[in-house]
Amino acid sequence: MHARSSLSEDQREAAVAWFEKGIADSAAARFLGVSRGPVKLLYRRWKIHGRGALVAKPTRQAYSFEFKLALVERFVAGETAPDLAAEVGLSSPVLLKTWARAYRREGADALRPKPAGRPKAPDARPSAELPELERLRRENERLRAEVAYLGKLRALRAQERR
Structure with a gap:
């Protein structure tokens, strides 16, 4: 699970149990006595990954340009972000929406990997x-x-x- 989450391990387990019984995020948050925000995020991940939402991925995943471009083109064509995210195993539909926003603003080159670190000075030859x-x-x-x-x-x- 995410280290930044304010929910304890027991609260996350209980929330997923409520989700599996058909209780949505706001009611589960009331039953647990916690704020709705973290439960809502957990609920979104649960809708995509099921019980796998309780397991944290060990590292941050990198996606190829071709993979991103194919997904964004399908999203722009009309498929929904949650369905696409579930199909390919993205951590969140928000990631796909972020790629689509960059694609619309700057074109396909916005999806290419960026070099890490501080850019070199132009006179640094x-x-x-x-x-x-x-x-x-x-x-x-x-x-x-x-x-x-x-x-x-x-x-x-x-x-x-x-």
Whole structure:
């Protein structure tokens, strides 16, 4: 089960037992004396996975571009998110809706995997790739900044001595 859930293990077991008897999320939350939000999330997972909703997946799953694109195209064509999520074993229909939103906003490329980490700076090319003139200009600029800094430092020290 999710580590962030506010329900205890016993409460989750009891809620699933209520679901299996035909009791929906709001009534199960009242019977358990807890807020409806976590029970509602558990209910949604239970509708897809059955008793498997009580078992947490050990790692976060990564899906290929082709898999995402095929699912999103079926969703956009009119199939429902819960049905598709149950068919392919997604953890939640919300994941499919998120992919569809990105697909509508940015096209198919939005579903491609993104590189992890902070993007590289545009000027972070190795110095061997830069033309000699560009390298010398940058060095000149750096040296001018260094001279200006040292001049200001010298002026501040001179003021302190007065």
